[in-house]
Amino acid sequence: MELSVERLSHGYGDVEVLSDIDLRIPQGRVLCIVGPSGCGKSTLLRLIGGLERPGRGAVMQIGQPPADCLNPLTFIFQDFALLPWRSVADNVSLVLEDHRLGRAARARIVADVLARTRLSDFAGALPRQLSGGMKQRVAIARALAVNPAVMLMDEPLSALDAQTRELLIDDLIALWTRQPFTAVYVTHNLSEAVRLGHEIVVLSRRPGRIRESVTIDTPLAERDMADAELERRQKHLWALMRDEARAADAELIDD
Amino acid sequence: MTEARAEPRKRPVPFRGGGFRPETRRGLGAVVLIGLLLVIEWGVAAGWISPLTLPRPSDVIATFGALHETGMLYAHLFPSLSRLFMGALIGVSAGIAVGFMIGLFTYARAGLVPLVAALFPVPKIALLPLFVIWFGIDEASKYALIAFGTFTPTVVATYGAVDNVDRTLIRMGQSFGLSWWSITRKIVLPGAMPGILSGLRISLAIGIILLVAAEMLGATHGVGAYILEAGSLYDLERLFAGVTILSVLGIIVSAGIGRIERRLLRWRV
Numbered sequence: 001m002e003l004s005v006e007r008l009s010h011g012y013g014d015v016e017v018l019s020d021i022d023l024r025i026p027q028g029r030v031l032c033i034v035g036p037s038g039c040g041k042s043t044l045l046r047l048i049g050g051l052e053r054p055g056r057g058a059v060m061q062i063g064q065p066p067a068d069c070l071n072p073l074t075f076i077f078q079d080f081a082l083l084p085w086r087s088v089a090d091n092v093s094l095v096l097e098d099h100r101l102g103r104a105a106r107a108r109i110v111a112d113v114l115a116r117t118r119l120s121d122f123a124g125a126l127p128r129q130l131s132g133g134m135k136q137r138v139a140i141a142r143a144l145a146v147n148p149a150v151m152l153m154d155e156p157l158s159a160l161d162a163q164t165r166e167l168l169i170d171d172l173i174a175l176w177t178r179q180p181f182t183a184v185y186v187t188h189n190l191s192e193a194v195r196l197g198h199e200i201v202v203l204s205r206r207p208g209r210i211r212e213s214v215t216i217d218t219p220l221a222e223r224d225m226a227d228a229e230l231e232r233r234q235k236h237l238w239a240l241m242r243d244e245a246r247a248a249d250a251e252l253i254d255d
Numbered sequence: 256m257t258e259a260r261a262e263p264r265k266r267p268v269p270f271r272g273g274g275f276r277p278e279t280r281r282g283l284g285a286v287v288l289i290g291l292l293l294v295i296e297w298g299v300a301a302g303w304i305s306p307l308t309l310p311r312p313s314d315v316i317a318t319f320g321a322l323h324e325t326g327m328l329y330a331h332l333f334p335s336l337s338r339l340f341m342g343a344l345i346g347v348s349a350g351i352a353v354g355f356m357i358g359l360f361t362y363a364r365a366g367l368v369p370l371v372a373a374l375f376p377v378p379k380i381a382l383l384p385l386f387v388i389w390f391g392i393d394e395a396s397k398y399a400l401i402a403f404g405t406f407t408p409t410v411v412a413t414y415g416a417v418d419n420v421d422r423t424l425i426r427m428g429q430s431f432g433l434s435w436w437s438i439t440r441k442i443v444l445p446g447a448m449p450g451i452l453s454g455l456r457i458s459l460a461i462g463i464i465l466l467v468a469a470e471m472l473g474a475t476h477g478v479g480a481y482i483l484e485a486g487s488l489y490d491l492e493r494l495f496a497g498v499t500i501l502s503v504l505g506i507i508v509s510a511g512i513g514r515i516e517r518r519l520l521r522w523r524v
Contacts, residue, residue, distance in 0.1 A: 051430060071432050081427035085445045085522035094441060095431040126522050146431065 001063045001072065001149040001182075002027050003048060008057035009207075010040070010047060016207040017043050021057070023201065023210070025150060028180040030220075032197030034187055036241060036248035040208035041186045042154050048184060049073045049152045065149035070099050074148035078155040080135040082127040082142075089114065089123040092142045109145050116175065117141040133164035137171065144175075151183040157192060169195050173220045190237050194230045195223055202240050205248040212240055310491040315499065318492040332500065335466060335478045338394065339504075342401025343462045350406045350458070351451060354413020358447070359439065364414075371410050379404040380468045387473065397469040404465040405458040412454020413447065420446035449523065452516050459508045463501060478504075 005023040009016065017040040025031050025048075033041045046052045048059050050073060065072040082091050089110050096106045114120045117137045127135055136156060143151055157165045169192065175181070187193055193200045200214045216223075216233060223230055292312040298304035299311045322328040356363040357371075383400055390396040420443050428438040470479025478500050485493035 049430060051426060071430075073430075075427070075430040077423060077427060079423055081423050083424060083442065083445070085520075095433070097441075098433050098437050128522065142431075152430075 001061060001065045003150055003184075004060045004062060005044075005048065006058050006060060008044075008047065008054050008059065010043060010052070010055040011207070018047075019207040019209050021208070021210060025182060025184055027182050029198040030176065030183045030185055030196050032185045032187060032193040032200045033203060034190060034193045034200060034237065034241065035203030035208060036205050036245035037188060038248055038251070039203045039205050039244070041188075041203055044203075044208065045075075045152050045154050045184060045186045049075055051075075066147070069147045069149050071095065071146035072149040074143045074146055074151055076136075076139050076143050076151060076153045076156045078158050080127075080132075080139045080159070082135055082138055084127050087124050087126055088119060088130070088138050088141075091127070091138055092145050095142055095146050113141040113144045116144060117171070131164070132160045133168055136160065136168060140171075140175075149182060151181055153183055153185045155187055156185075158187065158189065165189075165192070172196060173223075177221045190234050190241070193237065194234045196220065200233075200237065202237060205244045205251075211244075307491075310495050314492045315495045318496045319499075322496065331476055331478055331481045334474070334476045335470065338397045338469070338477065339401060339462055339466045341394075342398045342466070343405050343459055345398060346402035346405030346462070347409050347455065347458060349402070350409025351413050353406075354410045354451075355417060355439075355443075355447075357410065357414040358417025359443070367410075368414075371407055375407045375411065379465055383469060383472055392473045397466075397474070400469045401462050401465050405462045408458045408461060409451075409454055412457070413451050416447035416450025416454070417443060419450060448519055449516075452512060452519070456509060456512050459512070460505060463504055463508070467501065 003023075003025040005021050005025075008018060008021040010018040021044060023031070033044060035041045043052065047054050050059075061072070083094065086094060092110045092113060093106060096109060101109070110123075111120070114123055117140055119134070119137055119141055122130065122134065127138070130138065136159075139156075157168055160168065173196070176183075185193070185196055194216060197216060198220075200216065202211045202214070203209065204211045214233060214237065216230070218227070218229065295304065295309055296312045299306055299309060319328070322331075353363075353367065353371075357367050358364075379400055382403070383396070386396040386399045386403075390399050424442050424446065425438060428442050433441070466477075467479035467482065470477035471483045474480045478497055482494060482497035485491075485497060
């Protein structure tokens with residue numbers, strides 16, 4: 001299944017947040033959306049995921065999601081969005097409970113995704129006992145449990161410290177390499193974008209427009225921090241973004 | 256340049272943190288209570304408290320003994336407990352249901368919030384004669400009074416608690432395609448539980464106050480009737496015995512809610 005965003009514009013009241021966005025999200029690839037803060041990249045993701053109604057234009061779904069897919073468009077949130085009163089396993093189980101699965105099938109899926117995210121030992125722990133990185137891994141496990149056609153990741157690593165972020169980038173690359181998934185990955189962090197993105201779309205500041213789209217062909221597993229090519233790409237992206245970011249920084253939030 | 260430079264004076268940085276975190280000290284409450292009773296006992300015995308103003312705590316305890324032996328304690332206590340239970344059950348369940356509706360539906364909110372605001376400040380005791388006309392002098396009017404009195408604070412606490420449920424969790428539920436009923440039951444209800452339970456403390460205390468008021472009007476048995484009778488006979492020992500029952504009831508209710516909170520809200524930090 002692929003997604004395509006067609007001439008999408010969106011605003012709140014008089015403020016236009018997104019303007020004329022055209023995007024194609026191809027299967028099995030990670031599309032990164034970067035841009036200065038307040039450029040509407042999270043709004044764009046919510047529109048793609050159907051959590052908001054677009055002002056103009058549309059988000060189209062091309063083809064059918066796989067038969068075993070329980071929730072085609074699945075979010076991973078910046079603040080994890082785990083239920084604090086449910087254990088790790090029950091948080092994952094929550095998103096399966098509305099589907100007609102037997103108790104055994106549900107337990108099997110939960111065990112499988114917890115193993116894939118190396119959380120099996122923490123199945124009974126409550127979210128408040130976990131570090132930020134572990135919480136986000138639970139959220140990733142929960143997203144994997146529904147077998148999504150497209151993962152929509154909204155700054156998933158932004159609430160984490162730098163070391164944890166590196167570890168989770170490695171985890172995401174390992175997960176993708178084992179079983180390629182389709183993802184839209186929103187971030188303001190360029191090094192995450194060049195590590196994880198097959199294609200990187202740069203949005204301008206408000207109203208968000210597509211400024212440039214960059215494709216990186218190096219396979220995800222072969223990218224590392226010292227890669228000169230990635231360094232060059234990242235510098236290029238930063239050059240695109242710097243003035244926008246500076247102007248966005250000087251804007252009043254509620255004008 | 257031969258003189259040695261004086262060593263700068265060294266002292267620890269003064270501590271400025273700490274405080275603002277009251278902790279629980281088991282049994283201290285009981286010590287305060289018993290200490291106060293001992294002072295009163297001593298005061299009345301020594302004569303610097305007139306026995307007309309306060310009874311001796313030991314006499315009140317003796318009254319309790321007599322109440323227990325004659326079985327009158329239970330003849331008064333059981334009707335009161337069943338009235339409190341029934342009335343609070345009706346009021347609290349209706350209150351939680353209406354509070355959820357106000358918290359979840361636009362029209363319920365727009366239509367019912369002003370109504371609740373209008374009902375809340377009405378002294379429910381003033382309505383007792385009306386309830387007697389509506390529901391009769393029997394149990395029903397007492398249930399109605401307690402139910403009505405616990406209803407409004409429960410509604411206000413519940414919809415406030417529903418409003419405070421983390422919206423990102425609800426978005427998460429929607430993004431995973433959970434049904435409306437699942438989101439309400441598995442995300443909104445547990446998320447609102449802390450607020451509902453703290454509202455319950457207030458509601459049940461109001462319930463106890465109204466229980467006594469209801470029993471003072473048209474009841475032959477019950478703690479309220481017992482206190483009224485003792486008061487009109489100016490029998491201070493029995494009056495205080497009745498008041499003690501109410502205090503103990505309050506402590507038990509509060510401790511019960513505390514226990515429920517510890518059990519249901521274990522997930523909180």
